[in-house]
Amino acid sequence: MAKLPRAVTELVNNLERLPGIGPKSATRLAFYLLTTPEEYVAGLADSIVKIKSQVKICQKCWSVAEDDICEICQDKARDKNLICVVERVIDMVALENVGGYNGVYHVLGGAINPLEHVGPEDLKIGELIDRIRDEDTEIILATNSTMEGEATALYIKKKLENLNSKSQIKITRIGSGLPIGADLEYADQATLARAMEGRREI
Amino acid sequence: MAKLPRAVTELVNNLERLPGIGPKSATRLAFYLLTTPEEYVAGLADSIVKIKSQVKICQKCWSVAEDDICEICQDKARDKNLICVVERVIDMVALENVGGYNGVYHVLGGAINPLEHVGPEDLKIGELIDRIRDEDTEIILATNSTMEGEATALYIKKKLENLNSKSQIKITRIGSGLPIGADLEYADQATLARAMEGRREI
Numbered sequence: 001m002a003k004l005p006r007a008v009t010e011l012v013n014n015l016e017r018l019p020g021i022g023p024k025s026a027t028r029l030a031f032y033l034l035t036t037p038e039e040y041v042a043g044l045a046d047s048i049v050k051i052k053s054q055v056k057i058c059q060k061c062w063s064v065a066e067d068d069i070c071e072i073c074q075d076k077a078r079d080k081n082l083i084c085v086v087e088r089v090i091d092m093v094a095l096e097n098v099g100g101y102n103g104v105y106h107v108l109g110g111a112i113n114p115l116e117h118v119g120p121e122d123l124k125i126g127e128l129i130d131r132i133r134d135e136d137t138e139i140i141l142a143t144n145s146t147m148e149g150e151a152t153a154l155y156i157k158k159k160l161e162n163l164n165s166k167s168q169i170k171i172t173r174i175g176s177g178l179p180i181g182a183d184l185e186y187a188d189q190a191t192l193a194r195a196m197e198g199r200r201e202i
Numbered sequence: 203m204a205k206l207p208r209a210v211t212e213l214v215n216n217l218e219r220l221p222g223i224g225p226k227s228a229t230r231l232a233f234y235l236l237t238t239p240e241e242y243v244a245g246l247a248d249s250i251v252k253i254k255s256q257v258k259i260c261q262k263c264w265s266v267a268e269d270d271i272c273e274i275c276q277d278k279a280r281d282k283n284l285i286c287v288v289e290r291v292i293d294m295v296a297l298e299n300v301g302g303y304n305g306v307y308h309v310l311g312g313a314i315n316p317l318e319h320v321g322p323e324d325l326k327i328g329e330l331i332d333r334i335r336d337e338d339t340e341i342i343l344a345t346n347s348t349m350e351g352e353a354t355a356l357y358i359k360k361k362l363e364n365l366n367s368k369s370q371i372k373i374t375r376i377g378s379g380l381p382i383g384a385d386l387e388y389a390d391q392a393t394l395a396r397a398m399e400g401r402r403e404i
Contacts, residue, residue, distance in 0.1 A: 003273045003274070003298075004266060004295065005256070005257050005258070005266050005267060005268045006256075006268065007249065007252045007253050007255075007256040007257050008253060008257060008266060010249045010252070011249040011250060011252070011253050014242070014245055014246040014249050015246070017242065018231055018234065019230065019231070019234050020227060020230070020231075025222060027292060027295060028221065028222070028292065029220055029221070029222075030253065031290070031291055031292045032220065032221050033250060033253055033254075034253055034254070034257060034266065034291075038254055040216070040219065041250060041251070041253070041254050042251065042254075043216055044216045044217070044250060045247040045248070045250040045251045046247070047209065047212045047213040047216045048213060048235060048243060048246060048247040048250070049243070049244065049247045050209045050212065050213070051209050051210060051213050051232065051235055051236050051243070052235070052236070052240055052243050052244075053209075054207070054208075054209040055207050055209050055210060055236060056207070064206060064207050064210060064236065065207060066207045066208065071205045072205070088233070089233055089236075090229060090230060090233045093206065093229060093233075096205075
Protein backbone atom coordinates (compact mmCIF):
# COMPACT_ATOMS: atom_id res chain seq x y z
CA MET A 1 0.00 0.00 0.00
CA ALA A 2 1.08 3.54 -0.75
CA LYS A 3 2.37 5.47 2.24
CA LEU A 4 0.06 8.44 2.61
CA PRO A 5 -0.02 11.16 5.27
CA ARG A 6 -1.76 9.97 8.43
CA ALA A 7 -4.64 12.41 7.98
CA VAL A 8 -5.41 10.95 4.55
CA THR A 9 -5.25 7.33 5.74
CA GLU A 10 -7.47 8.16 8.69
CA LEU A 11 -10.11 9.76 6.48
CA VAL A 12 -9.97 6.89 3.98
CA ASN A 13 -10.47 4.39 6.82
CA ASN A 14 -13.42 6.33 8.18
CA LEU A 15 -15.05 6.72 4.76
CA GLU A 16 -14.62 3.00 4.03
CA ARG A 17 -16.92 2.19 6.95
CA LEU A 18 -19.83 3.92 5.23
CA PRO A 19 -22.30 1.60 3.47
CA GLY A 20 -21.70 1.21 -0.26
CA ILE A 21 -18.25 2.83 -0.14
CA GLY A 22 -15.30 0.55 -0.84
CA PRO A 23 -11.57 1.25 -0.55
CA LYS A 24 -11.36 2.78 -4.04
CA SER A 25 -14.31 5.14 -3.58
CA ALA A 26 -13.03 6.10 -0.13
CA THR A 27 -9.64 7.07 -1.56
CA ARG A 28 -11.28 8.99 -4.41
CA LEU A 29 -13.52 10.86 -1.96
CA ALA A 30 -10.60 11.67 0.35
CA PHE A 31 -8.60 13.20 -2.50
CA TYR A 32 -11.66 15.04 -3.73
CA LEU A 33 -12.06 16.60 -0.28
CA LEU A 34 -8.36 17.44 -0.21
CA THR A 35 -8.68 19.58 -3.33
CA THR A 36 -12.10 21.08 -2.62
CA PRO A 37 -12.57 24.60 -1.19
CA GLU A 38 -12.17 24.75 2.59
CA GLU A 39 -15.65 26.25 2.94
CA TYR A 40 -17.48 23.22 1.58
CA VAL A 41 -15.33 20.74 3.50
CA ALA A 42 -15.90 22.59 6.78
CA GLY A 43 -19.63 22.73 6.03
CA LEU A 44 -19.74 19.00 5.37
CA ALA A 45 -17.95 18.19 8.64
CA ASP A 46 -20.24 20.57 10.48
CA SER A 47 -23.41 19.03 9.05
CA ILE A 48 -22.19 15.55 10.00
CA VAL A 49 -21.78 16.66 13.62
CA LYS A 50 -25.15 18.42 13.58
CA ILE A 51 -27.08 15.36 12.44
CA LYS A 52 -26.25 13.66 15.73
CA SER A 53 -26.90 16.68 17.94
CA GLN A 54 -29.83 18.44 16.31
CA VAL A 55 -32.10 15.71 15.02
CA LYS A 56 -34.73 14.45 17.44
CA ILE A 57 -36.97 11.40 17.31
CA CYS A 58 -40.72 12.01 17.03
CA GLN A 59 -42.37 10.66 20.19
CA LYS A 60 -45.48 9.66 18.23
CA CYS A 61 -44.28 7.95 15.06
CA TRP A 62 -40.55 7.47 15.89
CA SER A 63 -39.47 9.18 12.69
CA VAL A 64 -36.91 12.02 12.67
CA ALA A 65 -38.09 15.41 13.87
CA GLU A 66 -37.02 18.97 14.47
CA ASP A 67 -38.94 18.98 17.78
CA ASP A 68 -40.48 16.29 20.00
CA ILE A 69 -43.26 15.70 17.48
CA CYS A 70 -42.48 15.58 13.74
CA GLU A 71 -44.06 17.82 11.11
CA ILE A 72 -46.23 15.05 9.69
CA CYS A 73 -47.70 14.14 13.09
CA GLN A 74 -48.28 17.84 13.80
CA ASP A 75 -49.97 18.40 10.45
CA LYS A 76 -53.71 18.90 11.07
CA ALA A 77 -54.54 17.97 7.48
CA ARG A 78 -53.13 14.44 7.93
CA ASP A 79 -55.53 11.61 8.78
CA LYS A 80 -54.44 10.30 12.20
CA ASN A 81 -56.56 7.16 11.79
CA LEU A 82 -54.58 6.00 8.78
CA ILE A 83 -51.20 4.72 9.95
CA CYS A 84 -48.58 3.41 7.57
CA VAL A 85 -46.11 1.13 9.37
CA VAL A 86 -42.57 1.11 7.95
CA GLU A 87 -39.29 -0.41 9.07
CA ARG A 88 -37.04 2.63 8.85
CA VAL A 89 -37.26 6.40 8.41
CA ILE A 90 -35.75 6.09 4.93
CA ASP A 91 -38.76 3.95 3.87
CA MET A 92 -41.05 6.76 5.03
CA VAL A 93 -38.97 9.21 3.00
CA ALA A 94 -39.38 7.02 -0.09
CA LEU A 95 -43.18 6.93 0.34
CA GLU A 96 -43.38 10.66 1.06
CA ASN A 97 -41.40 11.39 -2.09
CA VAL A 98 -44.08 9.59 -4.10
CA GLY A 99 -46.66 11.93 -2.58
CA GLY A 100 -50.40 11.45 -2.41
CA TYR A 101 -50.49 9.68 0.95
CA ASN A 102 -52.46 11.65 3.50
CA GLY A 103 -52.14 9.51 6.63
CA VAL A 104 -49.41 9.34 9.22
CA TYR A 105 -46.52 6.91 9.72
CA HIS A 106 -45.14 4.60 12.35
CA VAL A 107 -41.45 3.73 12.19
CA LEU A 108 -40.69 0.35 13.77
CA GLY A 109 -36.94 0.79 13.78
CA GLY A 110 -36.28 -2.42 11.86
CA ALA A 111 -37.83 -5.83 11.30
CA ILE A 112 -37.96 -9.05 13.31
CA ASN A 113 -34.72 -10.87 12.53
CA PRO A 114 -33.80 -13.81 14.79
CA LEU A 115 -30.39 -14.20 13.12
CA GLU A 116 -29.46 -10.67 14.15
CA HIS A 117 -31.18 -11.02 17.54
CA VAL A 118 -33.91 -8.50 16.73
CA GLY A 119 -37.15 -9.58 18.40
CA PRO A 120 -40.58 -7.91 18.47
CA GLU A 121 -39.68 -6.27 21.80
CA ASP A 122 -36.83 -4.40 20.07
CA LEU A 123 -39.27 -2.74 17.69
CA LYS A 124 -41.85 -0.02 18.33
CA ILE A 125 -44.76 -2.49 18.14
CA GLY A 126 -46.15 -1.78 21.62
CA GLU A 127 -45.99 1.91 20.78
CA LEU A 128 -48.00 1.26 17.61
CA ILE A 129 -50.75 -0.46 19.58
CA ASP A 130 -50.80 2.45 22.05
CA ARG A 131 -51.50 4.82 19.17
CA ILE A 132 -54.75 3.13 18.15
CA ARG A 133 -57.58 5.24 19.52
CA ASP A 134 -61.24 4.37 19.88
CA GLU A 135 -61.96 5.27 16.29
CA ASP A 136 -61.96 3.23 13.10
CA THR A 137 -58.34 2.90 12.06
CA GLU A 138 -56.55 1.56 9.02
CA ILE A 139 -53.08 0.16 9.54
CA ILE A 140 -51.08 -0.22 6.33
CA LEU A 141 -48.25 -2.68 6.86
CA ALA A 142 -45.53 -1.33 4.58
CA THR A 143 -42.57 -3.32 5.86
CA ASN A 144 -40.16 -4.53 3.18
CA SER A 145 -40.97 -7.46 0.90
CA THR A 146 -38.19 -9.49 2.50
CA MET A 147 -38.53 -12.53 4.74
CA GLU A 148 -37.97 -10.34 7.81
CA GLY A 149 -40.42 -7.69 6.60
CA GLU A 150 -43.10 -10.28 5.87
CA ALA A 151 -42.63 -11.94 9.25
CA THR A 152 -42.89 -8.57 10.99
CA ALA A 153 -46.07 -7.71 9.08
CA LEU A 154 -47.59 -11.06 10.03
CA TYR A 155 -46.62 -10.62 13.68
CA ILE A 156 -48.21 -7.16 13.86
CA LYS A 157 -51.33 -8.42 12.07
CA LYS A 158 -51.82 -11.13 14.72
CA LYS A 159 -51.18 -8.69 17.58
CA LEU A 160 -53.74 -6.26 16.21
CA GLU A 161 -56.33 -8.98 15.60
CA ASN A 162 -56.11 -10.09 19.24
CA LEU A 163 -56.66 -6.53 20.41
CA ASN A 164 -59.92 -5.92 22.29
CA SER A 165 -60.64 -2.63 20.62
CA LYS A 166 -64.08 -1.00 20.65
CA SER A 167 -63.48 0.30 17.17
CA GLN A 168 -62.79 -1.48 13.92
CA ILE A 169 -59.19 -1.92 12.83
CA LYS A 170 -58.63 -2.53 9.17
CA ILE A 171 -55.26 -4.09 8.42
CA THR A 172 -53.79 -3.90 4.92
CA ARG A 173 -50.46 -4.91 3.40
CA ILE A 174 -48.85 -2.91 0.58
CA GLY A 175 -49.18 -4.61 -2.79
CA SER A 176 -46.40 -6.75 -4.13
CA GLY A 177 -45.74 -8.17 -7.57
CA LEU A 178 -43.97 -7.16 -10.76
CA PRO A 179 -42.29 -3.74 -10.47
CA ILE A 180 -43.46 -1.20 -13.05
CA GLY A 181 -41.27 -1.36 -16.15
CA ALA A 182 -40.09 -4.90 -15.42
CA ASP A 183 -40.07 -7.79 -17.88
CA LEU A 184 -41.83 -11.00 -16.85
CA GLU A 185 -38.90 -12.83 -18.38
CA TYR A 186 -36.40 -11.47 -15.86
CA ALA A 187 -38.58 -11.53 -12.74
CA ASP A 188 -37.72 -14.09 -10.06
CA GLN A 189 -40.15 -16.91 -9.28
CA ALA A 190 -41.22 -15.59 -5.88
CA THR A 191 -42.14 -12.22 -7.39
CA LEU A 192 -44.05 -13.87 -10.23
CA ALA A 193 -45.95 -16.16 -7.84
CA ARG A 194 -46.87 -13.17 -5.70
CA ALA A 195 -47.90 -11.15 -8.76
CA MET A 196 -50.27 -13.95 -9.86
CA GLU A 197 -51.68 -14.23 -6.35
CA GLY A 198 -52.19 -10.48 -6.11
CA ARG A 199 -53.95 -10.14 -9.48
CA ARG A 200 -56.79 -7.64 -9.64
CA GLU A 201 -59.77 -7.15 -11.93
CA ILE A 202 -59.36 -4.23 -14.32
CA MET B 203 -40.22 15.74 -1.35
CA ALA B 204 -40.48 14.51 2.23
CA LYS B 205 -40.14 17.21 4.86
CA LEU B 206 -37.11 16.26 6.91
CA PRO B 207 -35.43 18.08 9.79
CA ARG B 208 -33.17 20.88 8.56
CA ALA B 209 -30.01 19.11 9.82
CA VAL B 210 -30.84 16.04 7.70
CA THR B 211 -31.58 18.05 4.54
CA GLU B 212 -28.38 20.04 5.01
CA LEU B 213 -26.28 16.88 5.32
CA VAL B 214 -28.00 15.26 2.32
CA ASN B 215 -27.29 18.38 0.23
CA ASN B 216 -23.64 18.39 1.27
CA LEU B 217 -23.19 14.66 0.61
CA GLU B 218 -24.81 14.98 -2.83
CA ARG B 219 -22.01 17.27 -3.92
CA LEU B 220 -19.45 14.48 -3.51
CA PRO B 221 -18.41 12.71 -6.73
CA GLY B 222 -20.31 9.49 -7.43
CA ILE B 223 -22.95 10.14 -4.76
CA GLY B 224 -26.46 10.81 -6.03
CA PRO B 225 -29.57 11.92 -4.10
CA LYS B 226 -30.47 8.34 -3.08
CA SER B 227 -27.02 7.43 -1.80
CA ALA B 228 -26.79 10.78 0.00
CA THR B 229 -30.07 10.12 1.82
CA ARG B 230 -29.00 6.58 2.68
CA LEU B 231 -25.66 7.80 4.03
CA ALA B 232 -27.32 10.56 6.07
CA PHE B 233 -29.65 8.08 7.76
CA TYR B 234 -26.80 5.68 8.31
CA LEU B 235 -24.88 8.43 10.12
CA LEU B 236 -27.97 9.28 12.12
CA THR B 237 -28.14 5.78 13.57
CA THR B 238 -24.40 5.19 13.94
CA PRO B 239 -22.55 5.57 17.27
CA GLU B 240 -21.63 9.17 18.06
CA GLU B 241 -17.98 8.21 18.38
CA TYR B 242 -17.58 7.16 14.76
CA VAL B 243 -19.56 10.12 13.42
CA ALA B 244 -17.47 12.60 15.43
CA GLY B 245 -14.31 10.85 14.22
CA LEU B 246 -15.43 11.08 10.61
CA ALA B 247 -16.20 14.80 10.89
CA ASP B 248 -12.88 15.36 12.62
CA SER B 249 -10.90 13.52 9.96
CA ILE B 250 -12.63 15.56 7.24
CA VAL B 251 -11.51 18.79 8.91
CA LYS B 252 -8.01 17.42 9.46
CA ILE B 253 -7.44 16.55 5.82
CA LYS B 254 -7.55 20.24 4.96
CA SER B 255 -5.44 21.42 7.87
CA GLN B 256 -2.85 18.70 8.33
CA VAL B 257 -1.95 17.51 4.86
CA LYS B 258 0.91 19.34 3.17
CA ILE B 259 2.10 19.30 -0.42
CA CYS B 260 5.55 17.88 -1.10
CA GLN B 261 7.75 20.68 -2.46
CA LYS B 262 9.65 18.23 -4.66
CA CYS B 263 7.08 16.00 -6.31
CA TRP B 264 3.83 17.90 -5.46
CA SER B 265 2.23 14.82 -3.95
CA VAL B 266 0.66 14.85 -0.46
CA ALA B 267 3.02 14.87 2.49
CA GLU B 268 3.19 14.89 6.24
CA ASP B 269 6.03 17.45 6.09
CA ASP B 270 7.46 19.70 3.39
CA ILE B 271 8.99 16.72 1.60
CA CYS B 272 7.01 13.46 1.21
CA GLU B 273 8.17 10.06 2.44
CA ILE B 274 8.92 8.79 -1.06
CA CYS B 275 11.15 11.78 -1.90
CA GLN B 276 12.89 11.40 1.48
CA ASP B 277 13.45 7.68 0.98
CA LYS B 278 17.17 7.14 0.30
CA ALA B 279 16.48 3.76 -1.33
CA ARG B 280 14.44 5.39 -4.10
CA ASP B 281 16.13 6.19 -7.40
CA LYS B 282 15.93 9.98 -7.81
CA ASN B 283 16.89 9.74 -11.48
CA LEU B 284 13.80 7.75 -12.35
CA ILE B 285 10.79 10.07 -12.29
CA CYS B 286 7.27 8.86 -13.01
CA VAL B 287 5.04 11.75 -14.10
CA VAL B 288 1.35 11.41 -13.17
CA GLU B 289 -1.64 13.72 -13.38
CA ARG B 290 -2.96 13.42 -9.84
CA VAL B 291 -1.91 12.09 -6.44
CA ILE B 292 -4.51 9.32 -6.74
CA ASP B 293 -2.70 8.00 -9.84
CA MET B 294 0.49 7.80 -7.81
CA VAL B 295 -1.42 5.89 -5.11
CA ALA B 296 -2.63 3.40 -7.74
CA LEU B 297 0.91 2.80 -8.98
CA GLU B 298 2.32 2.54 -5.44
CA ASN B 299 -0.34 -0.03 -4.56
CA VAL B 300 0.97 -2.21 -7.40
CA GLY B 301 4.40 -2.04 -5.81
CA GLY B 302 7.74 -2.82 -7.44
CA TYR B 303 8.47 0.72 -8.64
CA ASN B 304 11.63 2.09 -7.11
CA GLY B 305 11.80 5.59 -8.57
CA VAL B 306 10.13 8.81 -7.48
CA TYR B 307 7.06 10.62 -8.77
CA HIS B 308 6.06 14.00 -10.12
CA VAL B 309 2.43 15.06 -9.76
CA LEU B 310 1.40 17.52 -12.46
CA GLY B 311 -1.89 18.47 -10.83
CA GLY B 312 -3.99 17.60 -13.89
CA ALA B 313 -3.66 17.47 -17.67
CA ILE B 314 -3.72 20.06 -20.43
CA ASN B 315 -7.38 20.65 -21.20
CA PRO B 316 -8.22 23.70 -23.34
CA LEU B 317 -11.97 23.19 -22.87
CA GLU B 318 -11.56 23.56 -19.12
CA HIS B 319 -8.96 26.34 -19.52
CA VAL B 320 -6.10 24.25 -18.15
CA GLY B 321 -2.90 25.17 -19.97
CA PRO B 322 0.68 23.90 -19.50
CA GLU B 323 1.40 26.87 -17.20
CA ASP B 324 -1.27 25.60 -14.78
CA LEU B 325 0.59 22.30 -14.34
CA LYS B 326 3.86 21.57 -12.54
CA ILE B 327 5.78 21.16 -15.82
CA GLY B 328 8.37 23.86 -15.11
CA GLU B 329 8.93 22.26 -11.72
CA LEU B 330 9.53 18.89 -13.43
CA ILE B 331 12.22 20.38 -15.65
CA ASP B 332 13.85 22.00 -12.60
CA ARG B 333 14.16 18.56 -11.02
CA ILE B 334 16.30 17.12 -13.78
CA ARG B 335 19.87 17.10 -12.52
CA ASP B 336 23.09 16.65 -14.46
CA GLU B 337 22.78 12.91 -14.38
CA ASP B 338 21.20 10.41 -16.71
CA THR B 339 17.49 10.49 -16.02
CA GLU B 340 14.51 8.45 -17.13
CA ILE B 341 11.17 10.24 -17.23
CA ILE B 342 8.17 7.86 -17.39
CA LEU B 343 5.16 9.72 -18.70
CA ALA B 344 2.28 8.03 -16.87
CA THR B 345 -0.50 10.51 -17.61
CA ASN B 346 -3.89 8.94 -18.33
CA SER B 347 -4.68 7.26 -21.66
CA THR B 348 -7.20 10.02 -22.44
CA MET B 349 -6.96 12.72 -25.08
CA GLU B 350 -5.85 15.21 -22.42
CA GLY B 351 -3.35 12.79 -20.90
CA GLU B 352 -1.85 11.98 -24.31
CA ALA B 353 -1.59 15.67 -25.23
CA THR B 354 0.12 16.42 -21.92
CA ALA B 355 2.59 13.57 -22.40
CA LEU B 356 3.39 14.83 -25.90
CA TYR B 357 3.83 18.40 -24.67
CA ILE B 358 6.24 17.31 -21.91
CA LYS B 359 8.15 15.08 -24.33
CA LYS B 360 8.76 18.06 -26.67
CA LYS B 361 9.75 20.31 -23.78
CA LEU B 362 12.27 17.78 -22.52
CA GLU B 363 13.71 17.14 -25.98
CA ASN B 364 14.43 20.83 -26.43
CA LEU B 365 16.23 20.96 -23.12
CA ASN B 366 19.97 21.67 -23.32
CA SER B 367 20.92 19.14 -20.71
CA LYS B 368 24.47 17.89 -20.29
CA SER B 369 23.13 14.48 -19.37
CA GLN B 370 21.00 12.05 -21.28
CA ILE B 371 17.25 12.10 -20.69
CA LYS B 372 15.36 8.97 -21.60
CA ILE B 373 11.65 9.59 -22.07
CA THR B 374 9.21 6.67 -21.92
CA ARG B 375 5.43 6.41 -22.00
CA ILE B 376 3.56 3.76 -19.97
CA GLY B 377 2.31 0.90 -22.14
CA SER B 378 -1.23 0.90 -23.43
CA GLY B 379 -3.30 -1.82 -24.99
CA LEU B 380 -5.70 -4.53 -23.93
CA PRO B 381 -6.25 -4.58 -20.15
CA ILE B 382 -5.39 -7.91 -18.49
CA GLY B 383 -8.42 -10.17 -18.38
CA ALA B 384 -10.21 -8.35 -21.22
CA ASP B 385 -11.79 -9.97 -24.26
CA LEU B 386 -10.68 -8.74 -27.67
CA GLU B 387 -14.33 -8.93 -28.69
CA TYR B 388 -15.40 -6.20 -26.28
CA ALA B 389 -12.38 -3.88 -26.58
CA ASP B 390 -12.94 -0.55 -28.32
CA GLN B 391 -11.21 0.16 -31.65
CA ALA B 392 -8.76 2.73 -30.27
CA THR B 393 -7.56 0.29 -27.61
CA LEU B 394 -7.19 -2.50 -30.18
CA ALA B 395 -5.28 -0.28 -32.59
CA ARG B 396 -2.95 0.76 -29.78
CA ALA B 397 -2.51 -2.83 -28.64
CA MET B 398 -1.45 -3.85 -32.18
CA GLU B 399 0.93 -0.91 -32.40
CA GLY B 400 2.47 -1.72 -29.02
CA ARG B 401 3.00 -5.44 -29.73
CA ARG B 402 6.18 -6.96 -28.32
CA GLU B 403 8.24 -10.01 -29.10
CA ILE B 404 7.81 -12.82 -26.60
